[in-house]
Amino acid sequence: MKQAIVIMHGMGEQIPMSTLNSFVHSVWTTDDSLVDQGKPDPNTGGARDGNASWAKPDGRNNSTELRRVTTERDASGNYTDFYEYYWAHLMQGNTWEHVKSWIQDLLLRNPFTRVPARVFHAWLVLWLIALVVIAVTLNGMWPKEDVSEPGVSFFLSLIGLGLAAFVSNVLIKRFGDVARYVKAWPPNVAKRHAIRQAGVDLLIRLIDSKDSKGNDEYERIVVVAHSLGTIVAYDILAMVFDHFNGKFGTSKNQPERDKLEQMIRDAQASGKLDIDAFQVQQAATLAEARDHGAPWKITDFVTLGSPLTHAEFLMAESLEDLRARQVRRNLPTCPPVMEYDGTTKLHHFTYSVKADRKPSDQRTPHHAAAFGYTRWTNLFSPEKYIVTGDLISGPVGEAFGSKGEGGLIQGIRDIAVLPRLDGQGQIAPGHRRSGFSHNNYWNMGKGTETDAVAVPHHIEELRKALGILR
Secondary structure (H helix, E strand, O other): OEEEEEEEOOOOOOOOOHHHHHHHHHHHHOOOOOOOOOOOOOOOOOOOOOOOEEEEEOHHHOOOOOEEEEEOOOOOOOEEEEEEEOOHHHHOOOOHHHHHHHHHHHHOOOOOOOOOHHHHHHHHHHHHHHHHHHHHHHHHHOOOOOOOOHHHHHHHHHHHHHHHHHHHHHHHOOHHHHHHHHOOOHHHHHHHHHHHHHHHHHHHHHHHOEOOOOOEOOOEEEEEEEOHHHHHHHHHHHHHHHHHHHHOOOOOOOHHHHHHHHHHHHHHHHOOOOHHHHHHHHHHHHHHHHHOOOOOOEEEEEEEOOHHHHHHHHOOOOHHHHHHHHHOOOOOOOOOOOEEEOOOOEEEOEEOOOOOOOOOOOOEEOOOOHHHOOEEEEEEOOOEOOOEEOOOOOOOOOOOOEEEOOEEEOOOEEEEOOOOEOOOOOEOOOEOOOOEOOOOOOOOOOOOEOOOOOOOHHHHHHHHHHOOOO
């Protein structure tokens, strides 16, 4: 059997294949549990120095800069193909005008109703930076009669140069991507469409791909995304599911899907959802749909350092606006939004046109029900004082949960890494807080353990979420 893992990079001027190569090194090459280490190396015939993989051109990515990384057979007898969805070249041409409009939108909002509490301190820092920029700019424009203090002028010039470098190298080159992607302003629409459509095309090709015998090439597909790439991937998954959800039709009953919907109904009534049981039932529901001929193969969505935690700040005008978009099914939730069926007298994320239908009958998922079938795991690094952990990331279960009578229920597995937290939300024994960790989610050398260990906690959790060995 073969599986595909697709990784989507984050913001900034990324180099093709750099994300993929480092990712494969951490989750495949150095994982001793995936391949019998007593087997000879397939390249040399001698002792192995890591699990083998090879890079091969693959037209499904529509780029001669990219390669598919394919692996040797693992201990379960399976092969894995790694793909990188590269979109940085589609986000060139960022200017200060793009960033300025976005920053103005972030700054000029009511801090009591439109700034989430967990980013309020960062919002204040953004205001402080803005005020310093304004002060330095006005100082440069103000006519000066007394120039007898060159030290002051020199100091202000250094501040001005530092701010210019910050604007050019951080705001424009990095956060310019965020500014242009998250807001559907007219200058950004074409870029947003191009980025999404290329990703949709890649996933559809992988889902529809056949081997030489006409069978499905991939049994399972995992989508992994980092940073801004998680928002891109979320949008792409929503569009790809919309492409396939009408093909879930079957003449058979669906007891596993019925169990999942009942689990969600019970959770919405009580306000509590067992995520372990929920993800097990998601897998059973997808397996049932696949047995009935459904084409959906994306079993897992793994987000790393995701700004989706700030969805009400970045993707909507407020928390109320975010919830309204989710209810309208513009933004898929996990679990999916349910709708009332007047015949069964129950809420479902599926629908049927049969006149006399029962809950376990064949039903079709609505277009925003991707996370009825796809498990979502989110790795984040708890932030403190802005400069430690990862302010960009955070839990996403609350932002993308589903509301019911008993309150909001969350179906996303949020896992704190870098550092590891215990059951009370405190740093676990043997771990410590490190510096800014946004780029370290698959970095083998950046564990937070006080003593050296073979596999850092964040790498363990990432490998577990991918589930390469089954």
